[in-house]
Amino acid sequence: MALRFYNTLPGKVEEFHPLENNQVRMYACGPTVYDYGHIGNFRTFVAIDILCRFLRQSGYKVRYVMNITDVDDKIIRNSARDGVSVKQYTEKYEKAFLEDSATLNIEQPTLVRATDHIPEMAEFVVALEKKGFAYRAEDGSYYFRIAKFPGYGKLSKKDFAGMEDGARVDLDEYDKDSARDFALWKAPKPGEAFWETPIGRGRPGWHIECSVMSMEELGETFDLHAGGEDLIFPHHENEIAQSEALTGKPFAHFWFHARFLLVEGEKMSKSLGNFLTLRDLVLKGYKPSSIRLLLASVPYRHQLNFTFDGLKQMASNVDKLRNFQLRLTAAQLPAGVNGEIQQLANEAVEKMRSALEDDLNTAQAQAAILDMVRKANAALDNGLIKKDDVPPLLAALERFDDIFAVLKDDDAPKMKAILDWAKAHDRQKDISQGLLDAVGSQSVSDVEIENKVAAMEAARRARNFQLSDAVRAELTSAGLIIEQTKDGIRWRRK
């Protein structure tokens, strides 16, 4: 079996094969850096991250490029409002985006920025104009002539032939040939930021950056183009039109789109007051690993209902996995091997693989590993696991984590960073007790903890339970979890 996933272009699930045997070239539409990223943005980027990780796990070499849109109307407006340059304005949010992505263990792709490619965009417009696909309007803007590109609408399945122009013409755009024609290049209005280019002053239209940068990085035809579902139209439709008009070749072969999420059953929007950034969630005390697992655990084509209850559930799942890993590595086991356990691990790996190959069914993959963990825990309780059974079980866990990336327990330092950010940005009022608890143990060093734990254990062995419990209480209130097991004391940060 090979990976199958939904390709928006033909509108069905297809087997994925790259153009060049083992090499995948993929491009994702990244964020417009005008504000802090919200949880919906990250649903998309986690979905694409999972796709990329699974392609690598399946043996492909992946060249993954993502753009940063660092110029658009909103950015120009907001930077002017704040009295800073476009660059100054976007740098802050780009940095935040990269930090947030790292917080969610999203692997960083090769990044390309729109403002670093302005000359190439101007050239692109010139080339389109030569071919008759672009025209200049009176104000110096350039538009793409949709009527000249017969395939227009093939991605979004829209039939523009029968549509009448006129109903929704923007007053600013009276000099377009057709209302549907989209801007390749925008002439500046008075006071607006602009770039000086051979086609005049102005700024790029929204879509052109992706055509220019993806082809520059990946070639005129590449394997995979990804983004949020809202980008299907008009963004990706327009990218296809521009790119294929210019090259006469197919642009991207596979189109991958992640669905929007809901927050507590409702569309996320500022007016509903359920607009959540990653930082908001961490300030409320939720862990990055819980957030990532929740974003990852509903298949990308399903509407994910993002809830606080779901976040708590995911925290349990993460703990279950981490506890199992700790238990397995710490366990003192008899030598030998139990064939059934080997088989259990192999089956889990196989189930995860086939689930992910089937349109990236992350829910099933997660179920497979949790099922294995439950059975292996039971076997551990019953003394049925031998020393040589440990590596395959750990390997299955790692195979899961190659994709889901939640096992490593580094939530506390990540949350600490966001706590510090909040303090520095006048958001003290949003800092929850939960966050303080989660971060609390960061102020205690491992050595200090080890010493306390040893003291507690000594007291316990001396059957001085009063002292032992007192030390436990102290550690607990410092944000630590202490567990006594038959293999010794185990502690971790909350």
Added chain:
RNA sequence: GGCGCGGUACCCAAGUGGUAAGGGAGAGGUCUGCAAAACCUUUAUACGUCGGUUCGAUUCCGACCCGCGCCUCCA
């Protein structure tokens, strides 16, 4: 209006033409100085409603109800 997606237990959420993964929560239990962790048992005669196809449908078809998305730069 056009195109598309979904409605599964208390909650989240997979899935299949032959009678429902996984997780959470609840209840009971095992283990345990305490506390955890872990495990076991238990919680859908039933998969929005009504028809149809079929030996048999939650799974296919049709209608309807409800929710959601895109259709002017929101991931």
